[in-house]
Amino acid sequence: MIAELGHAALWLATALAVLQMVSGALGLRTSHPGAAAFAVYARPAAIVQAFLAVLAFCLLLYAFAVTDLSIRLVATNSHSLKPMLYKLTGTWGNHEGSMLLWVAVLALSGGLLAWMERRLPESTMNATLAVQGFVALGFYAFLVLSSNPFERLPVPAAEGTGLNPLLQDIGLAIHPPTLYIGYVGLSVAFSLAMGALITKQVTPDFAKVMRPWVLGAWVFLTLGITAGSYWAYYELGWGGWWFWDPVENASLMPWLAATALLHSVSVLAARDALRTWTIMLGVLAFSMSMLGTFLVRSGVLTSVHAFAVDPERGSFILALLGLYIGGSLAIFAVRASSITEGKRFTASSREGALVFNNVMLSAILAIVLLGTLYPLLTEAFDVRVSVGPPYFNPAGAIFAIPMFIVMAIGPLLRWKQDTPGRIRIELIVLGSILIAATVLIGVFSDYSVLAVLGLALSAVLAVAAFLPLRGRKLARVPLATWGMVMAHFGVAVSLFGMVSESAFTQERLAAVTPGSTEQISDWDVTLDSVDPIAGPNWTALEARLSVSRGGAEPVMMRPQARTFWAPTQATNESALLTRWDGQLYAVIGNHAGVDADGNARWQLRIWWKPFVTFIWYGGILIALGGILSIFGRLQVDLRRRKAVQLGEDRRADKAALGAADPPPPTQPEPV
16 A cells, blocks of 8 residues: 555656646746736645655655565565665665655755745746746656656565665765755756746846755755765775766766856855856756766666666656756757846956856866766777776866865955955965975975875965954854855865875785784784674674784774675675874785685785875865855845844834824914
């Protein structure tokens, strides 16, 4: 019964998406009374649709929780002996379930927009809801026609086949949902951009409505990428935090576009500039999220992140990709000339700095896009190529380095027009730090040019992040400004961690026997024993490592080589020892024979990664900066609404007093 209820809820939500799209579109025909009257159904349709989509996902979640093996999706992606956490996370650890989560978040966002938003002109709101319904309809059609998550088996399975062991990790509970919320936030921003473009209402008021959706999407994308990077780092056992995997790039590209869009929409909201930029980046950001959906679910990629599905589903998503992106670009081409220019500004202004960095972000996005798609293109002609760090790192640095320099200076500039002479002291300080750090690191080390520049720029960005607070009373600094400071400081922290991990990492690979000791940096690592252990749905060989630093008290590390039986798969579970200046990373490998004395030898791989944790500390700081900005904007909006309400109350009081007390007579009244 659960499956039938879920499937029915999906079909009803699909019908309501059609109603939302049609009624919103008819609402644009203001000259036709009947069509305009029909528009009142757009908001209720979006709200009820949200309830039905979330209900469908909750029903699937329940089916996984109770391991309903009569449902094909549960039987092929779960197992009765799995821990409850992984039963629940298995709901979205597959193609159909992840798409249902996507659609549920999409519908919920559209419902919240319809329920809460009253600041937009009604025509723009109708157009936005029509576009949002159109986007949702494509995904509903994909689910009910091609990827039904509630499909029944002819005969219930005796037992489930289980979930990919690499996905049986707490990271799966965090990484995909946060990314999906980010993607869906971009879909709302896309709908708002299209609605404003269709009705020619690209105004600061529209940008103020759009900004929290972009900011929220950007925060969740940041958290999702940060969590996914750390999951890959400790779970895959390769010791790396980013591999330029095509599916990793599929999440990075929307983030790059969303970062540019966030700055552009903020300028439009505050200064009534960059109108065309905002619409174009709104289309681009959603296009990148759609491209990521295609790459992950089309079966064209082989990746630990990708869902390998049949080509028919890939063709369906490709058709949606062409429809959404092609349609939006066509509307943009037709309507772009109708967007007025907005207020002008000079190149030496804060707007000019933001435009420059938007261009740099767009260039980096193009580099990542080319490097991701090029191997797929060559493979179509039976030529296999690999595109990795030797391409991405130097090509991206060409644009990232000037972007970081302008990012350090931009917040110090005034809006509309400024001169470098006004901030000459700040420029001298930042320039001195850059030159001194570059010279010191370059002279006393043999690191690469990129490593030297990266470390120097991280120092500059760390100092520059706090310069906008100079000369201000900290208690009066708006939360949004604190958010900008924290986010920019987070970029400096992450950059320092990335460069340090690349430049300073040491690796030791050895075949060791119990009782032997290996050295790496200033660490002593002793293998005490290798023992078999058992988990809820796996067995493992666990190594006991005693590690000490500088003669201090030893600490125990326990890396494992696991074997899962549902499904059967071997994995390496790394052991991490975190200190303020880095992480010791250990992985136990296969049996490597015996030594001359007959003692068993084991493969042991150890890394010392100085300051690697700063990568993720910085990602968290960036996201926290976005959260502070959200609360800051909400605080400002609340104050404005209170001020407006207070003004209305005062006018009402004056009107009431005027009506109660007659005006004073112009002549004395007779006695």
